Structures are given as structure tokens and as C-alpha cells.
Amino acid sequence: MTFSASARRALHAVLTTGSYAAAARHAGVSQPAIAQQIKALERHCGTPLFERRDGHLVPTAFCEELTGITEGIDVLEAQAARLLERRQSIQSGHLRIGLGNSMPGMALIAAFQREYPAVTLSVVLSDFANIIRGVVEGELDVGVLPNVPQDRRFVRESLIDQDVVAIVHPDDPISRFDRIDCEQLMQSPLIFRSRGSSTQAMVDAAFRQAGLEPRARLVLDTRDGVCEAVANRLGVGFMWRHGTGRTDTIHRIAVTGMGAPCPESVFRLSETQDPIVRAFFVTAKNFRRHAEVLKAG
Template identity: 35%
Template sequence: MDYSLAEIRAFNATVVCGNFSRAAEKLGVSQPAITAQIRKLENRFEYPLLERFSKGIVPTELGRRLYRITSQFQDLEGAIELLANPQHISGEISLRLAVASPLVFMPLIADFRQHYPQVRLKIASHSSLKCQEMVMNREADIALCPLLDKPKGALRLAFHAHRLVAVLPAGHPLCRESEVSLVQLNRESLIFSRSHSLTQFVIDEGFSQANLEPCSHILMDNRQEICEAVSFGLGIGFAFENDIRPESRIELRPIRELSDEVVEHVCWLKNRSTLPGIRDFIQLALQQRCMALPAEEQLDIA
């Protein structure tokens, strides 16, 4: 069965833009032309690709699966255009960043903005796992997050390392200690993060290896909200040390048994490395990382 490039372009633009009129504007065609191409494409499938609503469209599960495939055509077109016209890139360049650690990566993002003001940045904050999923599904161009394992088909640049710490309310008795133990923390009222967060994964692993079974009566999703709860004496929270902005109402203490650092990475799909925006962001991240490293150290790029 022959699928036309016009159908694929119309479908991709509609998914990205969220409605037919913006997709038509993006491609420089009429809205009826977009809907006609979408109709032709949908007729090739047993089930709908898009759900229609009064304010736009949302891809169905089948539509999302198709977009993971068809979005590669956008990469192919961009790579061909760059090869044919290396000094001229037509249209607006946008870069979608999925960020799990905003405080760690915001200086890099600001530096990129200063060097490439013409690039439109779309920044979304998510958990580390969600950031990885977004890159793999081409919902984001680059993930900025901790990685325990390298996703298949992706490259990563080790950018920053920091360890997990306990977040204590100022004046808490444990603040007199230079570091705290899991045994000490097990006696306290604890505030846990959502179960799918890397922070909670590291905490759970630590308590499990220490044969401890902590009990938490407070679960929260946002590290800033956890810090606010800690400051009001609701319990002791946890975070990676450079994810927390210093303030007088809380204090951070290393956890004796959790001394290993977690590495924050810049992660992207290998076959998208040369695309405008992605290529420039990676190069800038590489330059920053090289400047921060002692001369004898090597970068972890794989």
C-alpha cells in the first residue's frame, strides 16, 4: 500500500499543532486540504487515528503508535535540507526539552538561549522516567535528567553528578549532625515522593538494603512542595542536593549509606544528532562540560 508524503506531512502537522487549522497554516495549505489528506490516511486503517473535539484533536493510541513512525520522516526531511543547504535553514527552529532537574540545567538552557535566540524553546518538567519516554517517543528532542541505564538507540552526555540528601526543617535535632543515617531517619516522620520518581527509587532501595521498613503518611509529587512541607515541620523529605534551592527554613544533610552520586545526563536519539537545534544544544552542553572538568578526566558520551 502506497502512503503519500502529503498524507504523512498532514498527519504529523496535525498531531504537533493540535488542530487542523494550525496544521494548515504550518504547511502553507488550506484546511480542507489537510482534512482530505487525513481522511485518506485514516481510510487505510481499521480504527481512527485522531479523536476530534470542539477545540482540537488528540491522537488515539493507534495514532500515537503511527506518529512514532511517521515522525521519523520529519527528521529525514530536516537532515536532507541541512545537507543540501548547510548555511540556510528554512522555517522556525523549535527545540523541545523534557527536564527533570530544572535547577541543574537552567544555566545551560539560559546559555543556549543567549547563543541561539532564534530557536523557539518548549520546556516541560516531568519525572526522569517520563523525560526518557518523551525522547524515545519523539515527543521531546532532548531529555535533561538522571539516567540509570542508556535507552536503546539513544546517546547521552554525563553533565552533572550529585547525591541524595535528607531535607530537614531548620532547628531539627538531626541538624546538629554532619550526616544522618537511615536508622536515624527511620525513627522520624518522613515525606515520600511519587513512587515512579528516581528520588523515591533510590530511597526505597537504600531502606531495603538496610533491612528497614520506613512508614510515611505524606506523599507529594513536587520537590518544591516537599520543601515547603518540611519547612512547616510536617516531616523529613528527600531530594538530590542540587535540585533544592538553599533557604533558611530548611537544611540538607548527606545520608551515610547513600553516598553514591546520581549522574544527570543530556540524552537524545542517536539518529537525530545532526538536526538543527539538537546538534547546537549538544555542542554547547559538551563545551560547558569540558570547561567544568579537570584536564585529566574524560567525558562519558555513549
């Protein structure tokens, strides 16, 4: 005998009401049907599930243990039903996403589109300050940034861990190093980001910690601009390690004193109830899980 949903409903109805008659009314079935389900369960279990006391059916210790488990099954079934309903309901819609880096955000977006191809996506690439402002002011549904601030207004889901690295052209003499410090970097022309960049905030902090005051050859508004400047051999730039999938003319070098790795996360306002946004967060959770499996492998 399988422990069917109807058998679980009959068991819970008797447990709740204390009689077959009341359980039948509660479940919307006949009294003989309830009694038959309980008797069949008792035969299958090989032990009574209820004892009659003062005209009421009282659960045995085994019954209480059993229903504690079956209630968990019912909760999981309800969650599965809500998940299926949500997936079926997302046949269209619009999601506005703000990215501080092309990656891993673009990979996450690709994973979401494979699951929900009918949803229209608008993507804004901007700096840290603008993405935070866009989410707070409702111009963006979700943002993807490293080092999202601890703020009770936000719900976050971590994707990967990031650290800031120096980037150079492969022909640059310092490309032979696996690690470099700020004092060594002072010997090269530097390419910085403009104010509002989380990358530049980390770079500024590292040079201050080293007691240095660098001057930039170039200050650029975008990460892509920094990458292009480096590709054209204009100097040494900085970026989050996994901020782009580009490898052709960009060589990454770890920088001593640049700070500990921090998570890059997708985040939204905590009060958001939009099912599309919530589905995006489920995709993000699966993205992180997949990344951890690949890393472990």
C-alpha cells in the first residue's frame, strides 16, 4: 500500500476532529470512506493509530510520530504546487536588471532566459552608486553588484566571490608577475575609474593603506573603457576578477593589499512581491549551487 494523499488527508482529519463523522464533514467525504482509509492504514502499519477515550478518537504515540512526518510531506507538496503555478503564470512580463559588471550577471541572465524565454529583459550597465540608486528608487527590479551593502531594505543572493585585480596587456613587462603590490604599480601609468565605482573605491583604499598617492594617466567612466584602454597599451587598469569573460588582450594580476574577496550578489528591495523577480532569485540560487559544484569538481 502506498501512503496516498487521500490517506494522509483522512488521517489528519480524524486527528483534528476526534471522530470519523466529524472528519468526514471536515474532508467533504463519507464517514465509511474515512473509516476505510484509517483501517487500511492500520493494517498496513500493523498497529492501531487511534484509541477511543470518552467518545473521542485519540492518536497513539505512533500516530503522532507518523503525522509529524506526513505534515512535512503536505508542506512540500504545497510548495511544489506553488512553484508549478508560479512557473505557469510567468508567460510574459518585463524585468529590469542593473549590472555593475558584465559577468557573472550576463551568465545569470542567460540561465534565466533559458528558463523563462517569454520574459522581456532590460539591462543597464552602470557603476555601483547608480545601480544601488536605481534599485532603491524603483527604476530597476534587481541589481547585480559586488560588495552589496548590509542594508535591511535589500534581499540578497550571493553568486560568486570576487576580488579586485590589476589588468595589463599581455606584452606589458609586469604581466610576468602573478602578484604585485601598490608600490610596484606606482612605476606604471595607471588607469582609474570615476567616482561611484566600487572597483575604484577598493583601489583608492589599497593605495591609502600603503601610504601612497597615485596619479592616474586616464580616468574613465566604464569598466569596458578601462578594458579597451588596457588593450591599447595605455597603462594598468583595475577590475573585479570575474567582471568580464574577456581574455584576449587582458592579463589579470593579483594585488597585495587590495582587500579580501567579497561576494557578488543579486539584490532587490525586500518588499518586492513580483513573481518574476522571485523567479530570478531562484535562478540565482541555482547559479551559485552550480558554481560551487564546478569549483569542487
